[in-house]
Amino acid sequence: MNAAEEHWDLIIKPKTSLFSIDFKQVWRYRDLMLLFVKRDFVATYKQTILGPLWFIVQPLLTTITFMVIFGxxxxxxxxxVPHILFYLSGIVxxxxxxxxxxKTSDTFSVNSDLFGKVYFPRLIVPFSIIISSMIRLSIQLVLFFCFWTYYYFYKGIPLQVNSTVFLFPLLLILMAGHGLALGIIISSLTTKYRDLRFLVQFGVQLLMYAxxxxYPLSSVPEKYKWILLLNPMTSIIETFKYGFLGIGVFNYQYLIYNFLSLVVILFVGFVVFNKVEKSFMDTV
Amino acid sequence: MGTVVKVENLGKQYRLGQVGTGTVYQDLNRFWYKARGKEDPYVKIGQENSLRNSGGNQFVWALKEINFDVKEGQVLGIIGKNGAGKSTLLKLLSKVTYPTLGEIKIKGRIAALLEVGTGFHPELTGRENIFLNGAILGMRKAEIRSKFDEIVEFSGVEKYIDTPVKRYSSGMRVRLAFAVAAHLEPEILILDEVLAVGDAEFQKKCLGKMKDVAGTGRTVLFVSHNMAAVKSLCDSAIVLVNGRVQYVGETTNAVSYYLKGDSENQNKKTFSSEYDKPEFSLHQMSLNNFSKSNEEPLVENEEIEFHISLTLKNENSKNYHITFHLINELGEALFSFYPSSNGVNLRTGLNNLTCTFPKLFFQSGTYYLSLFIFRNKKEAVIIEKDIMSFTVVDGGRELGVFMGREPGFIRPQFHWENKSV
Structure with missing residues (x-):
């Protein structure tokens, strides 16, 4: 056998390495990722009258509910700050x-039919979810800024906007990363142990209250604050409110903690996902 | 020409039964072994894959010690009974799941077609689905765009291309899906039995397209039950039996090896003393094609002879009548047949009855025989349901006629005429 024959483009074998996600493959399938985004976006609101307006109706109704109950x-x-701005920013x-x-925590169970028939880097699906949710987020942010403009310019309410707003892209990455990381860990575990799915369903609702x-973080007694700060969303929401509304707690240390925890959890997520990716068809 | 696919000592183990509480223990145990640098404790156990004999073992090898090479441009057929491991092998080749042992080395771009229309979304239009499905199969967007018109034309659904796929008939959906798949251009193509879809005309078109693909020097791995398709498309084949490669070689030989193995013990049944009754005793029943032995597979396009030998012990042979029922795979009786319809009667002593079915009488498939012997035309002395089964196989019809199975179970040859006025 000569040297040329020794070269193989692909070797399929029992995977042993912990971290062998092929990001080059993921990149090669980027078109598929965008098509999934489009599919999710288009298919969700086909045959509805309001269409993408539902993206706005949901947070609006929730905001009104919160204004009545909590406000x-x-x-x-x-x-x-005006109730509507306070709740809407948190809700969005x-x-x-x-x-x-x-959505990412359902990756394997929802797509098992597809995954069972054709190979593509499985990470494409959670990535596409992150992106299609971003479309939804941006529509809702537009709604938020409509109200913001109304209160700032017409009502003349002094909202202390500051340079922290430029951290928004970072906040976005942190949110997407944390959602993705925890989501893929859960989705990997649910392939074997379905119990987690039930946990996620109400767990997410409960987590919102954490x-x-x-409520503002400042209203929480000092000795319990650290518990809330374990929740990555706490510092993200507070930083957002600090930047756009001039309220809330802003602390670089919180964000650095947030970022470091993201790196750890994302690494764990990829390792677990990588392990499950190869065998989940046998257990799902 | 070099080897483009090399399969070495490939094995795949599955766990039987439910995934439940026990799995947590096994997972922990497995983890504990690995943490100490030991071999997975569950790899050592496990039995050969067989549908019948389930044994007490929780683990089963769907594939074991598979070795074969595929050369560039080769069209390799993979044949085997249900449960022989064909689909598992395909899943491993297409990276849907990973092997437990061994490895597969591949040179070049590979695409697998395990199903047509994977990932079709009912709410999206035909156009949108072409892009989505193409991307799922590994095509780039630009690639799909350049072939778009060709795909649409091949599918024959131009008129409905902007209609959501949920309004398509199932036939249209399949056409569209196959059209996308047919325009994939990988160096190695893995095909499952996608032929079993669509109407005759479309099947012909698909086969033609597949022959084209095979003809362009591309490497194809083709898995099928359809021996006629395997014979006409593939130049060599491997036969899988219970998760192991039993035969590798030229297609015709492989097909006959497969068919033989399939029907070996089925076409003959020798009866033990269990059927030695006071009034009669059964010796043997067998089926064979005219002028062939009962060890060869039964093919539909030759006459089939059915033999039964029995000894009638009672002196009064006129009082005894024998009848058979032919039962199809669904357990429905197709008809009954008996020698007395031709004036052939049982006699005291040894009887060697033969019944000949004309050629092209059976459709390919598995049939069961039930045996009845009556005394005085109404009292049954024996009723044996499904006393034996036999399988009639496709005799290898010409390609391009019709690849699927005709409806029904028998196909009597009628007399037709077209009178000129």
């Missing part, structure tokens, strides 16, 4: 994270 009945502080940001998390969506 008017429970009278939880919104740190002096939390909505993105929770959508990334819940994030400063309906």
């Amino acid at each position: 008017n009945i429970a009278k939880i502080s919104t740190e002096g 940001m939390w909505g993105y994270y929770s959508e990334c998390l819940t 994030s400063p969506v309906v």
